[in-house]
Each structure stands twice: as C-alpha cells, then as structure tokens.
Amino acid sequence: MQLPIYFPLGLGALLFGIGLWGALTRTNAVRILMFIELMLNGVNLNLMTFTRYYYPENATGPILTLFVMTVAAAEASIGLAIILQIVRNRGTVEVDKVDLLKG
Amino acid sequence: MPIDLSSVNPNLLIILPPGVLAVFALVVLVLDLYSQEKRWLAGLSLVGVLLSLVALWFASRPGAVPPGDYFGRMVTADHFTFYMVAVLLVAAGLVILFSMDWVPRRLPKVQVEYYELVLFATLGMMFMAASRDVTLIYLGLELSSQASYILAGLLRNDPRSNEAALKYFLNGALASAVLLFGLSILYGLTGTTYLPEMLVALGQAPLPLLVTAMVFVIAGFGFKVAAAPFHLWAPDAYEGAPTPVSGFFSMAPKAAAWAAVLRVFLEGLSIPQVMDKWSVLYAVLSASSMLIGNLTALWQTNVKRMMAYSSVSHAGYILVGVAAAARAPEVGAGAVLFYLLSYILTNAGIWAALVALENQGEGTEMADFRGLAQRNPALAWSLLLLFVSLIGIPPTVGFFGKFFLFRAGVQAGYVWLAVLMAINSAISVGYYYAVVRNMFFEKTEKPRLELGSSLQAVVALSVLAVLVVGLGSSPVIQYAEAALGLLGR
Numbered sequence: 001m002q003l004p005i006y007f008p009l010g011l012g013a014l015l016f017g018i019g020l021w022g023a024l025t026r027t028n029a030v031r032i033l034m035f036i037e038l039m040l041n042g043v044n045l046n047l048m049t050f051t052r053y054y055y056p057e058n059a060t061g062p063i064l065t066l067f068v069m070t071v072a073a074a075e076a077s078i079g080l081a082i083i084l085q086i087v088r089n090r091g092t093v094e095v096d097k098v099d100l101l102k103g
Numbered sequence: 104m105p106i107d108l109s110s111v112n113p114n115l116l117i118i119l120p121p122g123v124l125a126v127f128a129l130v131v132l133v134l135d136l137y138s139q140e141k142r143w144l145a146g147l148s149l150v151g152v153l154l155s156l157v158a159l160w161f162a163s164r165p166g167a168v169p170p171g172d173y174f175g176r177m178v179t180a181d182h183f184t185f186y187m188v189a190v191l192l193v194a195a196g197l198v199i200l201f202s203m204d205w206v207p208r209r210l211p212k213v214q215v216e217y218y219e220l221v222l223f224a225t226l227g228m229m230f231m232a233a234s235r236d237v238t239l240i241y242l243g244l245e246l247s248s249q250a251s252y253i254l255a256g257l258l259r260n261d262p263r264s265n266e267a268a269l270k271y272f273l274n275g276a277l278a279s280a281v282l283l284f285g286l287s288i289l290y291g292l293t294g295t296t297y298l299p300e301m302l303v304a305l306g307q308a309p310l311p312l313l314v315t316a317m318v319f320v321i322a323g324f325g326f327k328v329a330a331a332p333f334h335l336w337a338p339d340a341y342e343g344a345p346t347p348v349s350g351f352f353s354m355a356p357k358a359a360a361w362a363a364v365l366r367v368f369l370e371g372l373s374i375p376q377v378m379d380k381w382s383v384l385y386a387v388l389s390a391s392s393m394l395i396g397n398l399t400a401l402w403q404t405n406v407k408r409m410m411a412y413s414s415v416s417h418a419g420y421i422l423v424g425v426a427a428a429a430r431a432p433e434v435g436a437g438a439v440l441f442y443l444l445s446y447i448l449t450n451a452g453i454w455a456a457l458v459a460l461e462n463q464g465e466g467t468e469m470a471d472f473r474g475l476a477q478r479n480p481a482l483a484w485s486l487l488l489l490f491v492s493l494i495g496i497p498p499t500v501g502f503f504g505k506f507f508l509f510r511a512g513v514q515a516g517y518v519w520l521a522v523l524m525a526i527n528s529a530i531s532v533g534y535y536y537a538v539v540r541n542m543f544f545e546k547t548e549k550p551r552l553e554l555g556s557s558l559q560a561v562v563a564l565s566v567l568a569v570l571v572v573g574l575g576s577s578p579v580i581q582y583a584e585a586a587l588g589l590l591g592r
Binding site for chain 1: 279
C-alpha cells in the first residue's frame, strides 16, 4: 500500500517551514545557512514526491532536484568562505553583531 | 558582403553569444596563470563582451534563427531574448570599462578574478533572460547570484565588504529557496517546468494551491529585484560592496531578474484566474517600493546608499509596468523592457563618477561631491543631466521610460498607481538635488578630479545614450513592444 501523498508533501512543507522560521529568527550565520539548506531539502522532497506520485514517467522533476542539490553545495561553499572571512576580520559569526552598515 | 547563414544549425547560432562569452571567460582564466601584466586581460574581457554582441547581432538577424525553442526547449529565440541579452551585454561592457582603473588600485591581487566573476555572472543572466524553462532560469539565476556574492566580498580585508557579502548571500540564498518552493508547487500542479506547457496545464489546477505558489514566486523574485518590503539587504550590500561592483548590481542582475519575472508571469502564470491576483500584488509592491525607496533615500548621506534606495524606488516604477502587463501585455512589458535599458544607460555614468572619486582616494559620501563643478565641470554637468534623466524630465531617456510606464499603467486601469509614480518622481528631486547642490554651490580646496580615459568613455557614452536613446526612443520601444508579441501566446 502506498503512503497517502499528504504525508511526504506535509513533511516537505514542514521542513521548509522549520527552515524559514529558523533562517528568520536565528542570528548565527552558520545556523542560518543550515536552516536554508533545510528549506532546500523541503523543496527537493516536494519535487520528488510529485514525480513519484503524479508524473512517474517524467524526468524534469528529478533533474531539477539534482540541480538544486548541486547548486546548494556550491552555495554552501561560497557562504562558508564568506563567513570564514567575517570570522577572521571580526571574530564573530553573529549576524546582529555585524553592523557596520546602517542608515 | 552578405553572409549566408542558412546552412548553419540554428542551435549553434542561438547559443553563440553566451558561447563566445564563456570561451573568453575561460581563456582569460587560463591566461591569468601565465601573465604578469594583468591590465590587458581586462581589455580581453571587454573584447569578449563586444564579440558576444557581434555574435548576437548575427543570431538576431531576420531569418538567421527562426523564432522558437532550441536545445531541447531550453533556449528560446525571440525578440525578447535578443533585446535582453543585448541590454545585459551592454551593462557588462560598461561595468568592465569603468572598473579598469579601479581594479588595479584596490584589488591588486585578484584583478582577473574580478573580470572573471563579472563575465560568469553575465553568462548566467543571459541564460536567465533567454530561457522559458524554469530549470534553466533557476540555474542562470544561481550562476549570476553566486558570482555576485563573491564580487560583493572581494575586498577581503575590508570588514564592510565582508558584511555586504554576508548580508547579500544570506538574503539571496533565502530568496532562492523561497522561489524554488513556489516553483516546486507549480511543477507539482502541472508536471512540467516548460512555461508554455505550464500555462496550458494550469487551467485544471486548484486555485488555492496555485495562489500559494504564486505568492512564493513573487516573494522570491521580490528579493532579487529589491522591491520593498524585500529590499532590506540592498542598501547594505550596495554600501559595503566595492563601488564598481555596486554599480554592477544596480544595472545587470536586476535587469535579468526583471526579464525572468516577465517570462514566468506572462508565459507561465497568465491564466485569467491568477492574472488579476498577481497584478494586484505587484501593484501593491510597486506602491510600497516607490514610497519606501524615495522617502528613505531623502535621509541618506552616503551616495552609494542613496543610489541603493533610489534603485528600490526605480524597482517600484518598473513594477507599474509589470502590474500593467497583466491587462495590457504588449504595452506593459514593452515599457518595462525600455525602462531597463534606460536605467542601465543612466546609471553607468553616475557609478563611473563614484568610481572616479574612489580612484583619487576619496570616499562616496555626499560631502565628497562638494565643489565638483570646480574640480571637473564636464563631469558635474554630465552628472546633472544623468540625475535629470533619473528624475524623468524631458528630453532624456528617463522621461520616455517613465512616460511609457505611465501610459501602460493608465491603459491597464492603474491610474492611481501612475499618479503615485508621478508624485514619487517629484519626491525624488529632493535627494538628487542634494548631490547637485553639493556639486555646484559648495566650495572646495581639493585639486582637479581626473577621470582617466576609460571612465571618460563611460561618462560620455552614458550622456550620449541618455540623449540619443531618449530622442530616438520610438524604434526601441517598438522593438520592445514587439518582443512580447512573439512570445508565442
């Protein structure tokens, strides 16, 4: 018996929701990055669920999922490089302490 | 001598402009390893952009590439693609030109990386504008965004640049995720990522889910184009990023994001049930962007930051055209396309002036503009003309851009929005005048401001274009309005 589609879709939405909540409320840059990755996993779960349940003969969903994963990896490496530079110059990863620019 | 292109595979021709750019980007990357002198590599990047424009001219000639989709429906050949790719290449060329003196001074160790990243970002944007498959639009968006994050942080030892990169990165990554979530729902509803097929399949989709997806997509793109209330990253990113990079941000990535917005909403989400909804949402975003952008810009003392808020307000003006495009597609989208060109041409000269100030070791505060009319009268008068264009006073290109947006708004029944745009243009006089007052009515002891030949070229091109494209706007707007007619609707 197949799981009703609401379960995986709900899990995807939940992952995305937790990610969005975390990304908007946390102040640690690394943590925000992790929450954003969680959002992307929710997206991927969505895409794969739709493909599996509705469009099993369709290749575009899995392809987009693969691209999202690849891009997320590139994004994480760039993000960590930027955060590393902040840590070197300012000694903090807290976003609310990085506040030279205001107005 | 006419060149016969009929025997050339159109797949190759349509991919030629980005292909040329990619080849040059890679060649420059390799030559960087073997070359001590870096300045000529900047010239080589510029040659790449120009050759890419030539390739585009070949591909866009009538009959060279029949309108349609190529490369497995990934790349589209139509007027819209040709127009936007040309605009983006012009923007990239101007950016490379006004960075040539700045980069060796401020980024001596990563000179070639700078041009490299500009080229790759432009490549991503070209695909964004050229595709009507959301997979490629997303990939192009990411290529251009990620290159931009690095560009923002290129001044590695400057904490302000680090901060700009961090804020731009976190907001950009969040926006991508939000956008993707909306796209994933759209894929679920339709089973395709190809926009015209999506349009057909959307008819049977349940409306609540469709509207949810639409809201996510609007929010995601809203971040990318810095429309209020999603604009909070923009002032920080513009102020902290290296000055030519901020200029690049205000010109190219936004134009590409607008192209993607038009594609996704006019080709994918243009069924009547949702059209009215996104039209109203965009009208609200437009009003808030204009008001917040303009009113906050009045209080700024840093010109880079002021230009950031100014770009938020200009995003608001452009949104008038996007909202209008739901009801009058040709006129609305044509006005948006024309405005993108006019904004890029105008902004190039202003950012070139900011770069010139930094080249002489000065800052970009309002006070640094004091007495500019004494120090370099030609530049001061050019800037005056460019500000006049940003405000939208005839006979400059900015006036015609605003006029077309206004006309589109009125035709689509958004009279209140069009009036609000006119009021906001009047408010914007306030902060542009602050710069002009400093330039003309303040005295200074500082020496003459020298521009250097490449910066002079950018300012001259910008001023010329503002006048020529303004007075000769009718062929451009006709082309821009026809661009949408060929979208295959």
